[in-house]
Each structure stands twice: as structure tokens, then as C-alpha cells.
Amino acid sequence: MLDSGAGAALQPGSEASILPLHLTGVGLDIAGHRLLDGVSFELKPGPLTVILGANGAGKSLLLKICHGLLSPTRGEVNWQSTASAQIRGRQAMVFQRPVLLRRSVVANIDYVLRLQGVSKPERQQRIAASLQMTGLTHLQHRGARVLSGGEQQKLAVARAWAVRPEIVFLDEPTANIDPAATVFMESLIKRFSAAGTKVVLTSHDLGQASRLADEVLFLHQGQLLEQAPAQQFFARPENPHARAFLRGELPG
């Protein structure tokens, strides 16, 4: 199964990497509310990073700032690369509620590949590989908007996969889907990571974080309180809020 996946990872050496990503003192105010404050970290290629925190901790906002959908009020976001077209083209994001186009499944993937200027034979090959990996091949000519929630989320992953990003951001990708679809989605996320793509995922689900994470960023009320390897975080969290969160005693 991994054969189609291995080919889909970025080709090393084809272009300079855009990673690591540095955030320095990032803060975000909206309508006078301080939603993120003094967030600094580095995302290196490799480990699967889970941004963990309660609802309202600022996880999604942080992800959107990384992905360039929001500009921080304070601080800096710096990629290794300075070429903005390259930075945009080599990252992808899967939203909590993916927005799919009113077209067929195939056309939804084709759309993003056309935007990236991928040639037609290459597009067809990548679409087939993405559909196969996400198990959507039999639904390829169906309208994307008439699929079930789980299938729509798989299509969003297929669309991200087809782009062959160097880094993919997933915003609570399993928040709206059933347990079976969640298990499958987690296996897809692991394959994404195994294929060499940097995966950054937000979650408030401790089980999911412990199943997936190599590295945990713990966010609480807009502040990054802990960044640690997953094993260390779950065994010996240093921050008192993190300990409370792990015990299920931390309100959002």
C-alpha cells in the first residue's frame, strides 16, 4: 500500500526546503481581545507535531497564522525560504469543515493541481494515487457536496495529498466524523507523515494526540506553555496547566 505513498512525498533535493518554520513572539488581538500572546516555536521537518489544548485555547488561530491565512498582530512568522510563491505552493491545509467545490470528486482535486500548474498527465496520475490512498476511487465521479461528512474529510485529505506538500496543517480533522472514519483518518495522517511530509495537527483529544504525536505543543488561553517530545509530555508534563489538562481538570 505504501508504494503509491512513497512516490507522493516531495522529491528531496528538487528544491530548497521551506522548513523549518520559526514563530517569534506571535500575538493576535481581535476586537481588543488578546487571543494569542508571545507564542514562539520552531517546526522542523520530521516529527508529527500535535498542537494540544482545550477548546478556545487558540489552536486553530495559531494554525491559520502558520498557514498564512491570518496575519499576527505582533511577532514574526519566518520560513526557511523567502520565496513567497514557493512557500504558498508547498503547504496545504485540511480544515475542520472542508469547503468542497460543487463539482465531482475528481474535479475537486484537479482544481488545485491546475492552480499549481501541474501538467495534464501528471494531474491524472496524482489524482488516481490520491483517490486510491483515501479509498475514494469508487466515488470519483460523484458530486463532492453529496458525500457523507467522513468522505468529504477524506477528499480534503486527498486534495492535500495530491499537492505533495512539504508541510500539511490539519485543523481538528476528526472533530466532525464518526469513530470508524476517525480510525481511517488517523491512518491516513500517519501515512502522510511516513511519506516525509511534515504534519501539524490540532486536537483537544488526548487519545488522538497520544496515538499520533511525536511532539506536542501545549497551548492554553493563547499562550504556548510547553513544547516537548510526546512521550515526555504525557509521562512528565512540566507545566501545571498541562498536568491539569491531562487529568481532565482544566476548563477551557
Next chain:
Amino acid sequence: MLDLDESLVEIILVSLRVSVTATVLAAVVGFLLGAVLAIWRFPGRGALLVLLNAMMGLPPVVVGLLVYLLLSRAGPMGSLGLLFTESAMIIAQWLLVTPLIAALTQQIVADLMLEYREQLYSLGAKRWTMLQTLLWEGRYSLLTVMLAGFGRAISEVGAVLIVGGNIAHHTRVMTTVIALETSKGNLTIALALGMILIALACMINAAAAFSKIYAARLYG
């Protein structure tokens, strides 16, 4: 008295030709203008939106009068010789329908923008691509907008009467004939034409509704 068979077909054809052409041309400009107003932010945008919304309710006779002044012999475009032709009627109806289509399109695309903006930006779409994508995503609603525009065009009498002149075998359309025949007391003919007009409008709307339902079932 109207020679029903031949004249009637002629009148219906002129009506459809004028209103369909005006609506299609208005859609080309209106969709684009509406989408630009929904997606871009520029100085004067607010004022333009208010103006556009106000122009949705333009009285047809006033538009007819303006186009008449524009196209009359002494007017700025008098040399074109367009007054009392189908072209003049198309221009007048285009002026009536374009603000309606543009204002409604702006509303639809602005709503779509809320839903799609982040996703499209994330996929790497630039604004011009966003515009094309959103117009296509809104196609079912925009079809309804176009029908509303066609409805305004085919049903108005004031503008086409003034700039077309209701000339037999030339610029006579259903609404101007209904007005003329009613004033002459030929209520039977006026009523018959009125029913044909309503039937036509129903048929076109039904066809559009069915294609919309069919497409929506396919693509959600």
C-alpha cells in the same frame, strides 16, 4: 385589428429577441461587476453599492426617456440612428436589468466569499481565479438572478414604448401591444397576449427550475 397568426408570432419573436439579448448582455456585465464588488475592496466601493441597489428600482419610463434623449437625432449618440430600433430597446432593457443582476450577484458572491475565502486562499487561488470559481459555485443562484432579470425585461412596457415606438412589424412587443390594444378597447386581444406572456414566463422559469434541481442533485 391584429392579423393574429403572422403578427402574433412576429411580436413574440421580437419580444424574446430583445429581452433575451438584453438579459444575456446584462448578465455578462452584472455577474462580473457584482463579483468584483464582492471580492475587491477599493475607494468608492460603498457608494457604488448604494447606487447599484438604488438603481434596482429604476422606473422603466425614466430609463426609456434617458435612452431616448441619448439616441434622438439631437442627442450625443443620435448619429448612430438607433432610435426606434430593436437595438434601442435592448439598450434600454440592458440598463434596467444590469443593476438588478449586479446587486444580487454581489450579495450572492459576498456570501460565498465568507464560506470559501480561506479554503480558496489555502489552495493557492488568486483573486481573479477566486472570482471565476465563486461565480461558478454560485451558478444555481445566479441562474435565478438571471431569470429575475429576464422577468423585469420582458414585463416592462415604459422603456420599450418610448425608445422602440411600438412600430408594427418592427418594434412591436407583447407589452406594448397589450397597452395599445387596451387603450383601443380591444380587450380580447390584450387579454390573450397577456396570457401568452404569462405562459412564456412560466415555461422559461419551469425549465430553469428543473435544470437547477437536476444539477443540484448531482453536485449538491
